[in-house]
Amino acid sequence: MTAAAPLIELRHISKSFGPIDVLQDISLKVHAGEVLCLLGDNGAGKSTLIKILSGVHRPSAGEILLDGRPVAFASPKDAQTCGIATVHQFGGTFPLMSIGRSFFVGVEPTKGWGPFRVFDRKRANTIAVQAVRDFGITRIDDGDRLVGGLSGGERQSLAIARAVHFGARVLILDEPTAALGVKQAAHVLRIINEAKRRGLAVIFITHQVTHAMAVGDHFAVLIRGAIAADFRKGERTREEITDLMAGGEIMAHIEAAIEGAHADT
């Protein structure tokens, strides 16, 4: 697509937790304005891979390049400073905190100076409420409400809205549509397209083929920690992608097995 260096690149990344090898020799590139869909079965290592990209884990081997330059993230803060915002698979919000405070955890807006800087509650609430409302969650209009009082999908929308707000260059979404209704899921896909149009690099993890095919430019399939397939939009059929996502098994066989189970009972 472009001759420029990829915005973010992984070279020969491996990761093991003690004796368990979770990722082996992963190499991937994402250009600005491109969506990479990361697919794979449960336990394939998708979340682990994006935790490396967001500074949560350090790779056991290999390197990460940002704009063609090697970077090492010592903490999630480092990755954020480089403009990488991540919505992790679980959590991301704090049930007993207010919407405004939860939105700005770790990047609190302040007013005043020096040791007398105070948390700017008004500004935090206004921005947070606006960001979730932009998401189509119009039921929320008070930033002092506690996050725990929101529905699961509203909480997830809040986490995504936060990442979109702070994701300056790379947006990573780990199964963002898992808890969402049809309308909100469609909105997440719209958000991804919008981020792409603004020139962000997006990494999107999903188990839903329809969602992947709707926004993906580039697909990578992980099977047991290794890249099993890496292709661009239009190079594979929907059935082939589905089979790959099921960990390489032929979906038709799986469906037959389900039918069989039904027949037995």
Next chain:
Amino acid sequence: MTDRTAAASPALARRSAGRAFSPGSHLRRPEAGALLGLLAVTLFFLVFGGTGFLQPAGVASWLNVAASLGIVAIPVGLLMIAGELDISIGAMIPAGSMTVAIIAGHGDQSIWLAIAAALALGVVVGWINGTLVNVTGVPSLIVTMGTLFAMQGVVLGLSVLFTGTVSVALPPEESGPVAKFLFGQFIGGAFQVVIVWWILLTALYVFYVHFSPWGNWIFAMGGDRESARNAGIPTRRMMVLLYILSATSAAFVGLCQAILFNSAQVSAGMSYIFNAIIAVVVGGVLLTGGFGSVIGIVFGTLTFAIVNQGIYFTDFDRNWSSLIIGVMLLAAVLMNNVFRRMALNYSPKRT
């Protein structure tokens, strides 16, 4: 990043920014239950004991108890908000008093050296607690129980080794007038100077926990440790800092007591463990973390101290105060649960 700010509609800004002033909005705050509890016990002792405990001598009796307890209860409460416990304070209070008494009283060294050593001991033990909790992943109740007993052993052993006793004198002439004035005087003949320290420290805590950006981190850590870490909060460093704060605060209370009473005993802190936890929980802090307030802890501390001392102003036998504290603890926790549920379910307009 900032361009989105301007996009907020003015009407929305007004609605989301101004805190609605209604009695409901106060009931939803963490300290609501503690304030009601405080009013209830005050009323109880007014009815059964008369106004004696609100006279200066009476006020001094419970304020003195509250101040020493309050100085340790706030950092213990912050740890609880962050999702951890610290019971090693029970050993750090006598450790603080024995350190000053041994160095300045028994060893005839400068009182300032002794005070610095006591506080440094707090920093070291706090650092050990925090690091052990971070590294081992063992529940902090067990980790600090370990350091509680370890420090008791160290204090007892060293005390016997250096002085041959378990109780060391710290005569006023060894403390000197300045240290005595700062840490161990009775203001107006009845009010311990730690009350002033408690008020100053409380003001600092209120600012840092509820107004500065760092306070947010403590709540986030208790709400969801992993998400807090993923959001870029240095959770491990914060944890070590909070443990240093509680151990040093306990050592500080210990050294103030030694200077005030002119002596130190090895076994003078265990009651603080339960008392601090009671004050914190009655004060509206959620035992599992993520919710609470400094002012609530102050109310909880005052409530505890009034029950503890108020009994002397009634005709009841002293032993009944434990019954009141037990009932009050349960009532406070139930009430706090109700208020927290109200806070969670609150939405400005029901649709």
